[in-house]
Amino acid sequence: MTEARTPLEQLRYCSLCPNICRAAWPLERGPYPEGEAPSAVAYLALQVAEQRIEAAPDILASVSRLDVAEACRAACPHGVDTPAAVRSLVLVRGA
């Protein structure tokens, strides 16, 4: 279990993680989509949340791709909920 508890802390934590949860990706859905890995989405969402990049439509479309993060969430050994953090900090708030 991670020390990261706030949504922002969870994005920071996940963005630096080597996607340990990838083993939970169901291969019948195809090869693991690296560009939509939880850490990739978390990193991009973090840049928006911390106002380093603008919440442009293409950026929001990218951080909205949460299928992989949702599929792998239960396998996160750190207790991070990246989809919830992304939604609360970027998608709901509109950053």
Ligand code: SF4
């Ligand atoms: S969801 Fe958990 S295991 Fe997966 S990349 Fe993020 S911190 Fe790592």
